[in-house]
Amino acid sequence: MDPLHDQGTEAALRAVFETAGPYLSSLAERPVYAGSSRVEELAGALPASGEGAAAVAERLLSVGTESATHSAGPRFFHFVTGGVTPAALAADWTVSLLDQNAFSRAASEFATSVETVALDWLRSLFGLPASFGGALVGSATFANFTALGAATHWWGARHGVDVTSAGLAGLPRMPVFSGGYVHASARKALQMLGHGRDSVAVHGAGRVDLSSLDRALASSGPSVVIANAGEVNTGDFDPLADLADVVARHDAWLHVDGAFGLFAAVSPRTSHLVAGLERADSIACDGHKWLNVPYESGFAFLREPARLGAAFGMPGAPYLPGADSPRGGYGLLGPESSRRARSVPIWATLAAYGRSGYQAMVERHLDLAQELAELVDAAPELERLAEVPLCVVCFRVAPPGVPESDLDDLNRRVGEALLEDGRVFAGTTVWDGKVALRPAIVNWRTTSRDIRLFVSVVRELAASSAL
Numbered sequence: 106m107d108p109l110h111d112q113g114t115e116a117a118l119r120a121v122f123e124t125a126g127p128y129l130s131s132l133a134e135r136p137v138y139a140g141s142s143r144v145e146e147l148a149g150a151l152p153a154s155g156e157g158a159a160a161v162a163e164r165l166l167s168v169g170t171e172s173a174t175h176s177a178g179p180r181f182f183h184f185v186t187g188g189v190t191p192a193a194l195a196a197d198w199t200v201s202l203l204d205q206n207a208f209s210r211a212a213s214e215f216a217t218s219v220e221t222v223a224l225d226w227l228r229s230l231f232g233l234p235a236s237f238g239g240a241l242v243g244s245a246t247f248a249n250f251t252a253l254g255a256a257t258h259w260w261g262a263r264h265g266v267d268v269t270s271a272g273l274a275g276l277p278r279m280p281v282f283s284g285g286y287v288h289a290s291a292r293k294a295l296q297m298l299g300h301g302r303d304s305v306a307v308h309g310a311g312r313v314d315l316s317s318l319d320r321a322l323a324s325s326g327p328s329v330v331i332a333n334a335g336e337v338n339t340g341d342f343d344p345l346a347d348l349a350d351v352v353a354r355h356d357a358w359l360h361v362d363g364a365f366g367l368f369a370a371v372s373p374r375t376s377h378l379v380a381g382l383e384r385a386d387s388i389a390c391d392g393h394k395w396l397n398v399p400y401e402s403g404f405a406f407l408r409e410p411a412r413l414g415a416a417f418g419m420p421g422a423p424y425l426p427g428a429d430s431p432r433g434g435y436g437l438l439g440p441e442s443s444r445r446a447r448s449v450p451i452w453a454t455l456a457a458y459g460r461s462g463y464q465a466m467v468e469r470h471l472d473l474a475q476e477l478a479e480l481v482d483a484a485p486e487l488e489r490l491a492e493v494p495l496c497v498v499c500f501r502v503a504p505p506g507v508p509e510s511d512l513d514d515l516n517r518r519v520g521e522a523l524l525e526d527g528r529v530f531a532g533t534t535v536w537d538g539k540v541a542l543r544p545a546i547v548n549w550r551t552t553s554r555d556i557r558l559f560v561s562v563v564r565e566l567a568a569s570s571a572l
């Protein structure tokens with residue numbers, strides 16, 4: 106018999122369900138990482154005949170719950186990543202159950218309609234005017250790509266060229282400006298769009314230097330400016346309103362990379378950090394960071410959303426709907442065509458917890474970041490390197506008596522020791538010329554106990570790394 110028609114479906118799904126509860130409740134206690142030696146059990150040659158769905162599910166769960174990085178738990182402070190909320194997790198299982206193609210209304214009216222609601226709720230969460238619209242994409246890298254793709258289309262039109270059909274050949278290089286906070290993924294987006302990652306002219310070492318930018322824009326012709334709302338090492342912001350004033354004096358497109366920093370808008374304690382956001386032409390953000398939904402969940406907003414169809418439509422395939430067709434959909438408004446219904450977990454988490462749930466979570470994280478900063482300040486061998494406006498705390502190990510010239514190596518060793526140890530995770534960066542740690546607090550499960558454990562593990566490993 107065709108093995109795909111075996112009766113394993115229920116047993117396989119039940120195995121997932123029965124494993125989920127104990128796994129999820131273990132996250133608060135288990136180390137972030139305890140090695141992944143068992144992953145080898147999944148290797149080997151392609152099986153000539155398979156084991157069936159139920160046996161495979163059991164084996165995968167057994168290896169996965171041991172060998173995965175338990176980054177959904179509360180002490181993964183590396184990068185800036187959340188952990189899926191209960192409502193989003195249940196919704197994500199539903200996405201796989203329904204197996205929709207969120208390409209178009211013709212493919213899934215359901216997925217398209219839910220995406221419209223999810224985008225509208227996100228727009229509202231961030232306080233953006235109703236005229237803003239967008240599309241869900243795979244990540245903030247793809248959100249930057251989508252927004253800068255639309256900007257490229259705008260810029261080509263300024264030169265009388267439709268770059269979607271004619272490309273960039275014959276045009277001058279697109280002038281792109283940013284400050285010192287520009288993220289590597291914005292450069293990667295420019296690289297993928299054919300502008301080159303070195304096309305960014307950086308004005309300012311940290312926050313964008315407004316007067317220098319103003320002078321440059323005066324002679325650059327139509328240009329693109331990338332603002333940074335939430336810098337990854339410290340959580341600092343470019344001054345968006347002042348930047349928008351400068352951009353408004355010139356013929357320029359203002360893009361804001363707010364991959365996690367956009368969530369400053371969710372609390373009155375931090376919303377001043379994104380004042381002026383509504384003056385952006387485009388905005389990039391991530392769902393798998395502070396929204397705490399599964400990975401591959403980014404979104405791009407445009408002030409004039411119709412520009413997405415112009416930049417990403419796929420005319421010329423007679424079997425596909427056009428960007429303006431009533432059977433069209435979000436697959437024609439961004440880089441992907443066939444796509445997962447990633448709107449569903451976003452819809453579910455916002456439906457489950459609402460505006461006040463997210464405000465409370467963000468504010469809890471703001472408090473935890475301040476608590477971490479205070480613990481760092483109180484430890485004689487730790488040195489904080491930056492203010493803490495949001496959810497990232499940038500600091501280094503600097504024991505009294507250890508010469509400056511040894512500190513970078515020491516901090517690199519501490520960074521490696523943290524990842525080896527596995528009780529808590531954080532990564533190193535280079536900030537202001539110094540190797541530093543930059544834990545980010547955006548996971549809904551994180552508590553004060555996790556923050557205190559983090560500091561005590563860092564201090565313990567700093568002491569042993571100093572030897």
Ligand SMILES: *Cc1c(COP(=O)(O)O)cnc(C)c1O
Binds near residue numbers: 288291
């Ligand atoms: C994380 C991040 C990105 C890239 O996000 P991915 O989801 O990893 O693609 C872009 N910009 C900023 C500011 C970020 O923090």
